[in-house]
Amino acid sequence: MADTIFAVSSGALPSGVAVLRVSGPAVRFTLETTIGGQPVPRRAALTTIRGAAGEVIDRGLVLFFPGPSSFTGEDVAEFHLHGGRAVVAAFLAFLGSLPGLRLAEAGEFTRRAFENGRLDLTEAEGLADLIAAETDAQRRQALRLAGGAFRARAEDWRRRLVDLRAHIEADLDFSDEQDVPEDISADLGKGIAGLLAEMERELLAGRRGERVRDGFDVVVLGAPNAGKSSLVNAMAERDVAIVTDIPGTTRDLLEVRLDLGGYAVTLVDTAGIREGGDVIEAEGMRRGRARAAAADLILWLDEGGGDPPGEMTALGVPVLTLRTKADLEPVGGAAPAISVYDRASINWLLDRLSREAADRLGGEAPLVSRMRQRQCLERAAEALREAQSPGLPGEVVADRLRQAGDAMGRLTGRIDVEEVLGSIFSTFCIGK
Numbered sequence: 001m002a003d004t005i006f007a008v009s010s011g012a013l014p015s016g017v018a019v020l021r022v023s024g025p026a027v028r029f030t031l032e033t034t035i036g037g038q039p040v041p042r043r044a045a046l047t048t049i050r051g052a053a054g055e056v057i058d059r060g061l062v063l064f065f066p067g068p069s070s071f072t073g074e075d076v077a078e079f080h081l082h083g084g085r086a087v088v089a090a091f092l093a094f095l096g097s098l099p100g101l102r103l104a105e106a107g108e109f110t111r112r113a114f115e116n117g118r119l120d121l122t123e124a125e126g127l128a129d130l131i132a133a134e135t136d137a138q139r140r141q142a143l144r145l146a147g148g149a150f151r152a153r154a155e156d157w158r159r160r161l162v163d164l165r166a167h168i169e170a171d172l173d174f175s176d177e178q179d180v181p182e183d184i185s186a187d188l189g190k191g192i193a194g195l196l197a198e199m200e201r202e203l204l205a206g207r208r209g210e211r212v213r214d215g216f217d218v219v220v221l222g223a224p225n226a227g228k229s230s231l232v233n234a235m236a237e238r239d240v241a242i243v244t245d246i247p248g249t250t251r252d253l254l255e256v257r258l259d260l261g262g263y264a265v266t267l268v269d270t271a272g273i274r275e276g277g278d279v280i281e282a283e284g285m286r287r288g289r290a291r292a293a294a295a296d297l298i299l300w301l302d303e304g305g306g307d308p309p310g311e312m313t314a315l316g317v318p319v320l321t322l323r324t325k326a327d328l329e330p331v332g333g334a335a336p337a338i339s340v341y342d343r344a345s346i347n348w349l350l351d352r353l354s355r356e357a358a359d360r361l362g363g364e365a366p367l368v369s370r371m372r373q374r375q376c377l378e379r380a381a382e383a384l385r386e387a388q389s390p391g392l393p394g395e396v397v398a399d400r401l402r403q404a405g406d407a408m409g410r411l412t413g414r415i416d417v418e419e420v421l422g423s424i425f426s427t428f429c430i431g432k
Contacts, residue, residue: 073116206368
């Protein structure tokens with residue numbers, strides 16, 4: 001029998017209210033021991049909560065969710081206590097003294113929900129993303145994932161793969177049966193092509209989904225003393241980087257997260273690009289160049305508004321050139337002018353970055369938001385591409401469809417090969 005687990009589910013203490021969750025086979029015993037009975041399911045009861053020897057620990061709300069209609073699929077109880085450290089510590093100590101109860105491990109409630117079929121892997125990942133969401137775009141994307149949108153799409157793909165396999169395997173294995181249609185494989189190629197096109201569209205949108213989750217990367221580059229650290233501090237409205245008039249002050253990557261227009265933007269300050277410098281500064285420049293190569297946008301800062309060097313444009317990353325220190329040189333080149341002492345110019349830049357992020361990350365939230373999900377989908381798509389190879393024997397096509405179905409099973413965490421046989425018998429009445 002599984003252990004009964006418990007933990008604080010409401011965050012750091014002290015707080016106005018602390019929610020303690022209990023899940024497992026000993027939940028009803030726990031309720032009998034702490035409040036003297038079981039509340040009406042899914043209805044909050046205001047009651048006295050007791051500990052060892054009947055000592056009153058607190059008075060609060062208690063809810064009971066009988067399994068399987070609960071978050072974890074098991075019996076679950078929630079105790080809403082006053083959020084003082086002493087109150088919570090006393091109740092946790094008492095729960096830990098009860099037979100069969102132990103503190104939950106990280107993510108164990110969600111894992112039990114998955115193991116009991118209440119969530120699939122994509123929904124569990126969406127729930128984790130929802131908890132970690134810092135911006136509105138991340139919240140919308142995570143909510144769609146946690147709500148089962150990807151699960152529904154993956155289940156539809158998996159069902160269609162099972163049907164395609166059923167068709168081709170019936171053609172191979174039961175062609176002499178009277179109940180099997182002669183043109184069973186006529187639409188096989190069309191079905192594979194349709195599935196592949198849908199997966200490829202989702203993979204293309206998935207790059208955007210990963211950027212929404214991880215953040216839009218903006219790397220600030222320029223010569224030493226071009227004003228990079230000052231600009232980062234002004235945009236963050238706090239002292240992120242040390243600013244001096246000594247060239248080469250910044251030697252490592254410094255990151256700050258911003259919420260611009262509901263999108264997560266990571267602003268990266270870097271070492272000044274120049275010839276020479278000591279070993280540490282050279283390593284800082286190497287790291288800055290490497291980070292720029294993987295960025296979504298490069299801000300090239302130059303006091304005269306000059307064009308970035310060829311090595312920057314050769315990276316293939318969009319570059320926005322800015323003329324800095326406009327308060328000292330109000331007239332300059334064609335590049336937009338900014339000054340850390342002119343809040344209007346900083347606000348203009350923040351608005352520009354917000355629009356850049358929205359243009360590239362906006363629209364309906366994609367389903368793919370993690371590398372694991374993308375890799376599963378890529379494996380399925382690759383198997384379907386191979387299944388389209390001309391002249392491929394039917395057995396090999398069926399195997400490639402099986403591989404694609406397995407990838408879908410790994411995506412959601414559910415693989416059931418017996419469904420193929422079930423589909424064959426139900427669809428074609430084999431052996432009636």
